[in-house]
Amino acid sequence: MEGFLSKKSEIEEEEEEYAFASEYDGPPLNYELPRAVPIDIKRIPTASIVASETSLSDRLLLPVVQPILAKTRSVDIVDSIVSPNSVITFEEIDGDEIIDEISSFSTLGFSNSHDPSGELFDTSGVLEFSTGQECSLELSGRIDSLDTLGFSTGSSGVLGFEKDDGNLECGNGSPKRTAVVKFRDADSSGRMCDELSQVESETILERRESDTRVKKGSCYRCFKGNRFTEKEVCIVCNAKYCSNCVLRAMGSMPEGRKCVPCIGYPIDESKRAGLGKCSRMLKKLLSQLEIRQIMNVEKFCDANQLQAENVYVNGVQLCQEELLLLQCCPIPPPKLKPGRYWYDKVSGLWGKEGNKPCSFISPHMNVGGAIMPHASNGNTRVFINNREITKVELRMLQLAGVQCAGNPHFWVDEDGSYQEEGQKNVKGNLWSKAGTKLVCTVLSLPFPSKATNLCREETNDHINRGVTGYPEKRMTEKLLLVGYSGSGTSTILKQASPLSCLFQAKILYKAEPFSEEERESIKLMIQTNVYRYLGVLLEGRERFEEESLSQMRENQSHDHSVTVGSSDEINDTTIYSIGPRLKAFSDWLLKVMMSGNLEAIFPAATREYAPLVEELWRDAAIQATFNRKSELQVLPSIASYFLEQVVDISRPDYEPSNADILYAEGITSSNGLACTDFSFPQSRRDGYIDAADPHEPLLRYQLIRVHARGLGENFKWLEMFEDVRIAVFCVDLSDYDQFCDEGNGVPVNKMVASRTLFESVISHPIFDNMEFLLILNKFDQLEQKIERVPLSQCEWFDDFNPLISCHRSNKSSNSGSSLAHQAFYYIAVKFKRYFYSLTGRKLYVSLVNGLDPDTVDGALRYAREIMKWDEERANFSTSEYSVYSTEQCSDFIE
Numbered sequence: 001m002e003g004f005l006s007k008k009s010e011i012e013e014e015e016e017e018y019a020f021a022s023e024y025d026g027p028p029l030n031y032e033l034p035r036a037v038p039i040d041i042k043r044i045p046t047a048s049i050v051a052s053e054t055s056l057s058d059r060l061l062l063p064v065v066q067p068i069l070a071k072t073r074s075v076d077i078v079d080s081i082v083s084p085n086s087v088i089t090f091e092e093i094d095g096d097e098i099i100d101e102i103s104s105f106s107t108l109g110f111s112n113s114h115d116p117s118g119e120l121f122d123t124s125g126v127l128e129f130s131t132g133q134e135c136s137l138e139l140s141g142r143i144d145s146l147d148t149l150g151f152s153t154g155s156s157g158v159l160g161f162e163k164d165d166g167n168l169e170c171g172n173g174s175p176k177r178t179a180v181v182k183f184r185d186a187d188s189s190g191r192m193c194d195e196l197s198q199v200e201s202e203t204i205l206e207r208r209e210s211d212t213r214v215k216k217g218s219c220y221r222c223f224k225g226n227r228f229t230e231k232e233v234c235i236v237c238n239a240k241y242c243s244n245c246v247l248r249a250m251g252s253m254p255e256g257r258k259c260v261p262c263i264g265y266p267i268d269e270s271k272r273a274g275l276g277k278c279s280r281m282l283k284k285l286l287s288q289l290e291i292r293q294i295m296n297v298e299k300f301c302d303a304n305q306l307q308a309e310n311v312y313v314n315g316v317q318l319c320q321e322e323l324l325l326l327q328c329c330p331i332p333p334p335k336l337k338p339g340r341y342w343y344d345k346v347s348g349l350w351g352k353e354g355n356k357p358c359s360f361i362s363p364h365m366n367v368g369g370a371i372m373p374h375a376s377n378g379n380t381r382v383f384i385n386n387r388e389i390t391k392v393e394l395r396m397l398q399l400a401g402v403q404c405a406g407n408p409h410f411w412v413d414e415d416g417s418y419q420e421e422g423q424k425n426v427k428g429n430l431w432s433k434a435g436t437k438l439v440c441t442v443l444s445l446p447f448p449s450k451a452t453n454l455c456r457e458e459t460n461d462h463i464n465r466g467v468t469g470y471p472e473k474r475m476t477e478k479l480l481l482v483g484y485s486g487s488g489t490s491t492i493l494k495q496a497s498p499l500s501c502l503f504q505a506k507i508l509y510k511a512e513p514f515s516e517e518e519r520e521s522i523k524l525m526i527q528t529n530v531y532r533y534l535g536v537l538l539e540g541r542e543r544f545e546e547e548s549l550s551q552m553r554e555n556q557s558h559d560h561s562v563t564v565g566s567s568d569e570i571n572d573t574t575i576y577s578i579g580p581r582l583k584a585f586s587d588w589l590l591k592v593m594m595s596g597n598l599e600a601i602f603p604a605a606t607r608e609y610a611p612l613v614e615e616l617w618r619d620a621a622i623q624a625t626f627n628r629k630s631e632l633q634v635l636p637s638i639a640s641y642f643l644e645q646v647v648d649i650s651r652p653d654y655e656p657s658n659a660d661i662l663y664a665e666g667i668t669s670s671n672g673l674a675c676t677d678f679s680f681p682q683s684r685r686d687g688y689i690d691a692a693d694p695h696e697p698l699l700r701y702q703l704i705r706v707h708a709r710g711l712g713e714n715f716k717w718l719e720m721f722e723d724v725r726i727a728v729f730c731v732d733l734s735d736y737d738q739f740c741d742e743g744n745g746v747p748v749n750k751m752v753a754s755r756t757l758f759e760s761v762i763s764h765p766i767f768d769n770m771e772f773l774l775i776l777n778k779f780d781q782l783e784q785k786i787e788r789v790p791l792s793q794c795e796w797f798d799d800f801n802p803l804i805s806c807h808r809s810n811k812s813s814n815s816g817s818s819l820a821h822q823a824f825y826y827i828a829v830k831f832k833r834y835f836y837s838l839t840g841r842k843l844y845v846s847l848v849n850g851l852d853p854d855t856v857d858g859a860l861r862y863a864r865e866i867m868k869w870d871e872e873r874a875n876f877s878t879s880e881y882s883v884y885s886t887e888q889c890s891d892f893i894e
């Protein structure tokens with residue numbers, strides 16, 4: 001007794017700790033409140049455990065208690081005398097009362113016990129104690145009220161039990177005696193009920209309050225740790241526990257990873273895919289056998305199953321058979337959760353009520369009711385199989401070339417063949433139209449073949465991800481990439497695409513090399529490009545020739561000492577002049593280019609003209625022109641790379657190298673819409689790629705690039721990107737001295753034009769609250785240019801006042817103080833301020849050289865970090881993430 005009293009403060013401490021462990025913010029508590037009452041500490045000598053030589057073996061209770069609980073329900077009063085090595089039996093006094101939840105009992109008993117001696121350990125609902133120790137085993141009244149657990153009540157902080165006569169029953173505690181746990185009629189302890197319910201309600205409130213006080217990211221039980229501490233999550237209430245607390249908080253886990261108060265409650269549906277997949281943490285804490293047992297119950301116990309009555313299809317509540325049919329069909333709805341769905345039985349389209357379709361499932365199943373016209377909340381007056389389709393679907397149909405004028409009503413079969421209502425002939429097949437797949441992917445609409453693959457992929461995915469616990473909540477994160485023409489978006493897209501793996505082995509993007517056919521078409525494209533660059537050179541040559549001739553003539557007229565006859569001969573040729581054969585070829589090529597038929601001359605041109613191209617390139621006039629390439633505005637910077645290899649490229653046997661493919665213009669679709677999937681291993685944060693585990697699950701991303709041209713009138717295309725996680729805007733740093741014509745004949749500075757586009761994008765309602773990453777691209781060009789051309793060429797940058805250091809070296813890019821770096825910071829700040837003035841939010845900026853895969857990779861990883869911060873925003877102070885990112889990527893500005 002004294003022991004108890006003297007340890008009072010310790011008990012209280014533990015009580016406090018425990019109260020938090022059982023924190024609960026799961027489903028509403030709608031069951032009967034427990035019938036137990038706080039009692040005076042002096043009155044509990046009863047429920048005691050005495051250990052003998054051979055202690056209760058580890059985890060003895062779970063197998064013992066389970067079969068009993070399976071048969072019984074709702075215990076009211078439990079008196080126990082438990083001795084080591086004993087088999088615990090439970091007696092049902094009143095046949096009507098049965099224990100509700102098996103495991104809760106074992107957990108209840110043990111995780112709530114106190115350890116006055118300080119030597120009794122309580123892990124995962126199992127008692128471990130040393131010889132000769134005595135302690136009280138406190139069990140709360142009714143076991144159907146699982147929430148009794150963890151509530152500290154009364155000054156002693158101990159819950160006790162009352163017998164019929166109001167006294168606690170004392171067992172004799174003999175080590176030899178088999179322990180008996182008696183169940184008593186519920187009513188007899190009725191008077192405790194009110195008192196406790198009050199206590200309990202208060203405690204729940206308290207717990208909820210303390211929930212808001214707890215620092216996010218720390219353990220819900222001990223409040224220690226941060227977001228990086230490994231934690232196990234309750235599959236009902238999402239409470240997170242560190243490895244020290246998890247077993248205490250979750251007890252013996254009779255329904256899997258639920259904290260004790262959540263036992264018996266349905267799981268959080270977002271966790272369904274992770275059921276039965278053990279986490280690393282549990283693997284460290286428990287034996288294989290235990291893990292198998294726990295994961296099995298987690299997956300198969302009744303409480304964790306999807307309930308048919310919670311699923312509605314076309315407005316009708318499903319019965320168990322229908323749910324089974326849905327779950328077991330060849331293409332089931334992915335990640336089915338409780339909810340209301342619509343199902344187009346003809347085409348197999350499936351979606352959430354009021355939303356666009358999300359997948360294709362097996363068609364023709366007799367599940368739920370008939371589809372309703374407003375099932376997906378469409379307002380387009382265009383119908384598919386009696387459902388008014390959504391705006392996005394209409395857009396998809398239009399892009400697929402389906403005539404949608406006149407509010408048609410289509411019948412679409414499971415194979416995609418469609419016809420208009422009232423007409424007999426099939427008009428075509430939706431899914432076989434070129435480009436539909438890309439459009440569907442980008443617009444987040446399902447595509448049939450993919451839907452099937454997706455299901456399989458997903459299943460595998462979950463299996464693969466088993467080791468690390470729950471899967472990510474999304475399959476693929478979408479990033480939208482937009483930029484002013486020529487800013488480098490296609491290059492960035494190419495860098496992110498699987499092909500970069502081909503020449504950059506250290507990048508772990510998933511690779512799928514180009515097929516022969518693809519390589520052939522890329523080859524033609526590069527050859528066409530190089531002819532075009534050549535054409536630009538030839539045009540330039542003509543201009544330079546004319547300029548130098550007129551210069552010469554001017555000089556001549558001043559120089560009277562030269563005789564007329566001889567000067568005529570000399571002045572006809574300049575260093576830019578070419579011979580008649582090359583001149584004829586040049587005229588022909590420029591004519592073809594003017595007619596816009598350059599593509600048509602390939603591949604024949606490579607056979608016929610390769611020798612001429614070689615001759616032309618080696619000609620001094622062309623070389624002289626090439627040396628003045630910076631004066632040729634329309635020649636892209638990348639042209640030099642290709643022109644330097646023009647002799648090889650123009651040959652019929654040319655095979656593009658991976659670098660050629662990367663640098664080539666025009667490989668991504670020119671209609672403005674292109675996307676690529678890439679992935680990162682989960683743990684990869686910086687350059688330690690070699691250390692990355694190749695089996696580690698990958699996080700998948702989809703980079704969608706929309707050309708400024710493709711955004712449509714009033715940027716209506718942007719509406720289609722509602723599920724994008726982050727928008728990436730790309731700016732060409734070297735645009736500051738360039739001008740373009742926006743159609744009204746007035747030249748506009750390209751940097752200003754880029755800012756105007758930026759403004760239109762960020763002010764689109766779809767991007768309200770979305771994170772923006774600004775990529776300042778072509779840093780290499782800025783470095784070259786800024787030495788020659790001041791930044792103030794752009795009116796927006798007229799207040800740029802660089803600090804000129806006497807050691808200034810533009811190439812010292814690492815120092816961060818080169819002129820180009822100062823310009824970069826200045827431009828970044830300009831954009832950040834502009835963004836802030838329009839949105840009141842923060843813009844993330846990263847510096848990129850589009851031709852350098854490392855920097856693109858870095859920027860994409862940075863985008864990923866931003867997404868993570870976005871998710872965990874509430875958890876951290878701003879200073880925390882600033883530090884993190886500056887450490888990670890010095891060229892990124894927040």
Ligand SMILES: Nc1nc2c(ncn2[C@@H]2O[C@H](COP(=O)(O)OP(=O)(O)OP(=O)(O)O)[C@@H](O)[C@H]2O)c(=O)[nH]1
Binds near residue numbers: 485
């Ligand atoms: N020097 C240099 N050139 C780059 C860089 N990034 C892209 N380029 C080149 O800039 C040109 C335009 O890049 P694109 O990626 O085609 O630009 P875009 O945003 O797709 O623009 P459009 O082609 O007009 O759609 C290409 O020739 C690229 O090779 C860079 O960081 N440095």
Ligand SMILES: [Mg+2]
Binds near residue numbers: 666
């Ligand atoms: Mg491009």
